[in-house]
Amino acid sequence: MADPSRGTLVAVGLPLAALIGSILSATALAGSVDGRVPISIALITLAAAASQAVVQLGPRSWYTAATPVVVLAGLVGGPLVGVAAGVATQIINRGAVWRRVGAEGGTAALQGLVAGLVGLALVGGELTGERAAAIASAAMIAAVTVNSACRFVIILERDPDRLVELWARGIRVDLLEAVLVVPLLAVLLLASGVNTAIVAATTASLLASLLLAQHNRESTVVALAAEKMNARRDQLTGAPNRRAFEEAMIAEHARIVRGGLPAGLFLIDLDRFKSVNDRFGHKVGDEVLIEVVRRLTDGLRPTDIVARWGGEEITVLAPGVRGRRQLEQFAERIRVLVRELPVATSTTALPVTVSVGGTLFDGSVAPSVSLHRADGALYDAKRTRDAVAISLPPRLTLHAESA
Missing domain, CATH: 3.30.70.270 (Reverse transcriptase/Diguanylate cyclase domain)
Structure with missing residues (x-):
């Protein structure tokens, strides 16, 4: 069993690493927003909402749509916006222990940072479809690499006995996510050069669809549980039947x-x-x-x-x-x-x-x-x-x- 009390090092270390990376990239961060304040604020807000779109993968594993939105925020708004979007993923994370908030928030902030740096390094000149796909691929590869490295140190500290099993499972999920998300990121990156409002609206629509699907699934689960309970209850006395x-x-x-x-x-x-x-x-x-x-x-x-x-x-x-x-x-x-x-x-x-x-x-x-x-x-x-x-x-x- 994982021991949450053993996660203090990563809970403090990962956010600190993100902060140091932001400071070291201060020159690049200064001009990264470049007049895109509205879309940057929108993407940061959407990153917070994306953390609530949860897909249950197993009894103790789940997936959220936060990473693609954080990467998009870094690509469109720059490293500073990417870091802010990563931090925002933990704003609505009510009820979670602080160690989890620190570890997951630090990981997301580092992902936003590297995605923003990839965007600054590669975006320039005419943005064609092929170039947008290459940039989106590079940003997702960087984000997946950061996520895998952070997951490794988190599991190593909290649950070393299951390191290989959990880390390998996480890498498979990350690679599948990258394959599915890169085409969408490329399209949104292209659209950002024409109309940033379309980028925000499209991202919001996709997240709304995920949240509605999640809500419907939860409602179905609750209804099935109630039906199962009623099937085992006497309708007159309320006792087991x-x-x-x-x-x-x-x-x-x-x-x-x-x-x-x-x-x-x-x-x-x-x-x-x-x-x-x-x-x-x-x-x-x-x-x-x-x-x-x-x-x-x-x-x-x-x-x-x-x-x-x-x-x-x-x-x-x-x-x-x-x-x-x-x-x-x-x-x-x-x-x-x-x-x-x-x-x-x-x-x-x-x-x-x-x-x-x-x-x-x-x-x-x-x-x-x-x-x-x-x-x-x-x-x-x-x-x-x-x-x-x-x-x-x-x-x-x-x-x-x-x-």
């Missing part, structure tokens, strides 16, 4: 097989629930179900999973429950949580009791077999209702009824 509980059982079974502690598996049935619906209507029946799930969810441990299995049946998976005594105590806790107070509904207050069947979920058999065993225990408990019954592997069943 049968599908979610089955997935939880599979995950818990795998954990126990790997050496984890066993768990308690409980099936719960609301006693005489049909009579509640018949006497008071399904609306009141729904209110009773909602309240019972709430009592169990609030009254049990945060690690316990309370789900609606279907109809008036509720399931509970309780990690870390070991042996017969703990199973009985937990089942009794479930029973007491439901019956201790009448359930207040929109029309009346109803006394509600439950029957509870439980078993030890110890990984010795498939989850479906354990569930079947708990269902058998529930059947025993329902003979008298308001009772708990425990079924233990291999075939030991203890029955405890309420007084």
Whole structure:
């Protein structure tokens, strides 16, 4: 794992290198803007916006469109504008640690500096399409070289064990970016000699398209996550549904097989629930179900999973429950949580009791077999209702009824 606290040297060193490079190039910087203040300000602003156009490449890697805009700023406005554009990429970087801001801002500033120096060295005379392509290629090669060198020292300080892997991955992304961006930079460089407003407007349009695509992607991800969550939630009670509980059982079974502690598996049935619906209507029946799930969810441990299995049946998976005594105590806790107070509904207050069947979920058999065993225990408990019954592997069943 990378250690952010080890990035202090590059976080300070790279911005300092950019500052020293700017000072050493002071003569060239002085005349670099040359009456192009509006386009320079526009490109600096666009560089800040470009840093927000993020394309996720992996769990811990991403790409932003900042580098092409910084290079364009250096080519059109000169080294000083390139440095300013590089610094601007970190202006909207809220929430990032200062070491990251320093390292990334210093790298971007150095890229803008070298792109501006390439522009000063090569731009001159008639700017043809071939010449613009050559200048754009040289500027991107210089920027990629700077980026690769800075990435090398950043990884070397923060995560040396993965130096080769991360550096090689970064170089591939940089080269792909250069190939894709050079033609666009060449066209914009040509246009800058005719109308700088077109350059700014075109760059802004491209960034707006990227930002809209990013926004749509994020909205889609959020919508899919919400849909996935809803597919695993009971629409009435808000508790996990049968599908979610089955997935939880599979995950818990795998954990126990790997050496984890066993768990308690409980099936719960609301006693005489049909009579509640018949006497008071399904609306009141729904209110009773909602309240019972709430009592169990609030009254049990945060690690316990309370789900609606279907109809008036509720399931509970309780990690870390070991042996017969703990199973009985937990089942009794479930029973007491439901019956201790009448359930207040929109029309009346109803006394509600439950029957509870439980078993030890110890990984010795498939989850479906354990569930079947708990269902058998529930059947025993329902003979008298308001009772708990425990079924233990291999075939030991203890029955405890309420007084």
